[in-house]
C-alpha cells in the first residue's frame with residue numbers, strides 16, 4: 192500500500208495540500224484532525240472536562256465514531272449523526288487539542304487510522320502520522336509556516352464561512368494550540384527524522400503540491 196504522511200502545525204496548509212495530492216495520485220485522503228475534533232465535540236456536548244483521560248475513555252467505550260469517505264470528501268459520523276458542519280469552530284478546535292493530549296483517545300483513533308491505511312493507498316495528514324501512525328510510510332512531509340501566516344489563513348477561512356472573529360484572537364489560539372500540541376507527552380507534534388520539511392510561507396497550495404510531487408519524483 193502507498194502511504195504518504197503529511198504533518199505540521201494547524202494552518203500550515205496540510206489539508207488542502209493532502210486532498211489535492213490524494214486526488215492527483217488516486218489515493219484516499221484521511222484528515223485525522225477531524226477525528227480528534229469529533230471526540231472534542233462529543234466531550235463538550237457531554238459536559239466533560241476535555242483533559243480528563245478516564246472520563247473520555249468511559250465516554251468513548253459507548254461511542255460510535257466513524258469516518259465516511261465519499262467522492263465529495265470525508266464526513267465524520269458520531270453515533271450515526273453527520274457532524275462535519277459542527278467540528279470547525281474555535282471552541283471545538285481547542286477541545287480537539289485538549290482531548291488529543293489523552294492517551295486513551297490517541298490509542299483508539301490511531302488504531303482506526305492504521306486500519307484504514309492497511310487496506311487503502313492513503314495520504315494522511317495530522318501531527319504524528321510520520322512519527323507514530325505510519326512510521327514506515329514511503330513518503331513523509333512536514334509542512335511549516337510562521338504563526339502569523341497560519342493565523343491569517345485560519346482567519347480568512349473562518350470569515351469566508353461567515354464566522355465573526357478577530358485576527359488577534361485567532362493568532363492567540365494558533366499559538367496556544369501550538370504550545371499544547373508540541374509540548375504534550377503523548378506523540379507531540381514533531382518532525383519525523385526522515386520527513387522532508389516544506390515551508391509554505393511564500394507558496395500557495397498548488398505550489399506546495401508541485402514541490403511535493405517533484406520531491407516524490409512524480410513530475
Ligand code: DC
Pocket residue numbers: 201202223224225227228284287288289291316317318319320368372
Ligand atoms: O489538524 P486539525 O487542526 O484539524 O487538528 C485538530 C487538533 O487535533 C489539533 O490541535 C491537534 C490534534 N491532532 C493530533 O493531535 N494528532 C493528529 N494526528 C491530528 C490532530
